[in-house]
Amino acid sequence: MGGQNVTEAGCRRPTLADDAVRRSLVRTVVVPSWVAVALVLGADIVAPLGSLSLALQLVPLAASLVVLGVPHGAVDHLALPRAAGRRPGWRSLARVGGLYLLVGSAYAAVWVVTPIFAAVSFLVLTWVHWGQGDLYSLVALVDAEHLRSRRQRALAVTVRGGVPMVVPLLAFPGWYRRVVAAMAAPFGAVEIPAWPFSPAFRSALGIALAVVTIAALADGYRRTGATTGWRIDAGETALLWAYFWTVPPLLSIGVYFCLWHSLRHVGRLAALDPAGAAALSSGASVRALGRVGRDAAPLTVVSLAVLAASYVVVAPGSEPLSSLGLYLAFIAALTLPHTIVVFALDRRQGLWNPTSVGGGGASPTYEVGDS
Ligand SMILES: CC1=C(/C=C/C(C)=C/C=C/C(C)=C/C=O)C(C)(C)CCC1
Ligand SMILES: [Fe+2]
Numbered sequence: 001m002g003g004q005n006v007t008e009a010g011c012r013r014p015t016l017a018d019d020a021v022r023r024s025l026v027r028t029v030v031v032p033s034w035v036a037v038a039l040v041l042g043a044d045i046v047a048p049l050g051s052l053s054l055a056l057q058l059v060p061l062a063a064s065l066v067v068l069g070v071p072h073g074a075v076d077h078l079a080l081p082r083a084a085g086r087r088p089g090w091r092s093l094a095r096v097g098g099l100y101l102l103v104g105s106a107y108a109a110v111w112v113v114t115p116i117f118a119a120v121s122f123l124v125l126t127w128v129h130w131g132q133g134d135l136y137s138l139v140a141l142v143d144a145e146h147l148r149s150r151r152q153r154a155l156a157v158t159v160r161g162g163v164p165m166v167v168p169l170l171a172f173p174g175w176y177r178r179v180v181a182a183m184a185a186p187f188g189a190v191e192i193p194a195w196p197f198s199p200a201f202r203s204a205l206g207i208a209l210a211v212v213t214i215a216a217l218a219d220g221y222r223r224t225g226a227t228t229g230w231r232i233d234a235g236e237t238a239l240l241w242a243y244f245w246t247v248p249p250l251l252s253i254g255v256y257f258c259l260w261h262s263l264r265h266v267g268r269l270a271a272l273d274p275a276g277a278a279a280l281s282s283g284a285s286v287r288a289l290g291r292v293g294r295d296a297a298p299l300t301v302v303s304l305a306v307l308a309a310s311y312v313v314v315a316p317g318s319e320p321l322s323s324l325g326l327y328l329a330f331i332a333a334l335t336l337p338h339t340i341v342v343f344a345l346d347r348r349q350g351l352w353n354p355t356s357v358g359g360g361g362a363s364p365t366y367e368v369g370d371s
């Protein structure tokens with residue numbers, strides 16, 4: 001994967017400014033996310049995890065309050081200045097804080113006024129956001145040369161975000177319905193409609209996602225053949241389909257959120273921090289990720305205080321699913337501004353401009369020969 005910058009056809013390959021950082025990120029965040037998901041899938045095949053108690057199935061989602069999940073967004077104020085090669089200051093904190101306050105509270109208001117619409121829009125938002133997270137990993141970390149145009153990249157976002165949001169609906173409609181109802185319930189939701197959970201709708205959605213998945217991979221294969229990047233894309237996509245199809249969704253979403261999406265994003269942020277990038281390239285990857293954790297600590301504490309206050313105000317029921325519903329509504333209010341920041345970061349790093357793509361360094365930098 002690493003090292004070579006020129007393809008046989010003479011095109012420049014996407015490569016991070018510092019290839020050692022990229023290789024280190026592959027080892028530190030990409031491979032561990034495969035291992036985590038494959039282990040949970042393997043465990044479920046050997047001994048179905050659906051028989052675990054609800055409390056145990058909720059452990060990864062509960063852990064996301066303090067480990068990787070909430071903290072991965074609590075560094076948003078540092079990301080853009082660092083990507084521009086500037087030292088973050090009070091101005092970026094005020095700007096990003098203002099964005100969170102404005103957009104987050106507007107979305108919270110939507111949640112109170114129209115909870116079902118809010119819950120469904122959150123599923124769509126997560127689709128986009130988790131897809132954009134994987135696009136970074138594909139393009140900047142694993143040399144996905146087959147994603148050469150904006151259209152192909154948009155398709156990759158559609159597939160990668162679609163799998164976690166759609167496949168659990170195909171395989172576990174009952175749980176899906178319960179969780180969506182729990183998300184809407186704290187704000188006095190009415191009845192959740194039954195049609196999205198019907199076999200007809202689920203089959204149509206599942207077939208559509210399968211067709212888009214195959215079309216996206218086939219299109220990439222036509223462009224470049226089975227390069228390492230294409231094989232990783234195909235392998236990850238197949239792994240995620242199998243994982244979300246098989247593992248009960250509270251568990252699968254919780255593990256994916258912490259150890260796939262958030263871990264990869266924390267790696268991306270570590271590479272933006274000059275000292276983090278230095279630590280990554282010298283093999284001190286735990287130190288690099290630890291720095292992000294330290295940077296994230298203050299705003300993680302602030303987020304948890306706001307969440308605690310919203311528990312007091314909204315007072316959800318005492319069952320675990322009611323608490324989960326409020327937690328997810330709270331994450332939604334954070335995810336909308338977070339997605340806006342990550343889009344700005346994607347643009348800054350050239351993810352939507354395939355002819356000059358920046359990777360993970362403070363002065364980003366690579367070029368791809370477009371087709
Ligand atoms: C828990 C759960 C669901 C929804 C989870 C969502 C929507 C999580 C979003 C998390 C985000 C956006 C984190 C930030 O990056 C589903 C799919 C209804 C299936 C049942 C279990
Ligand atoms: Fe995120």
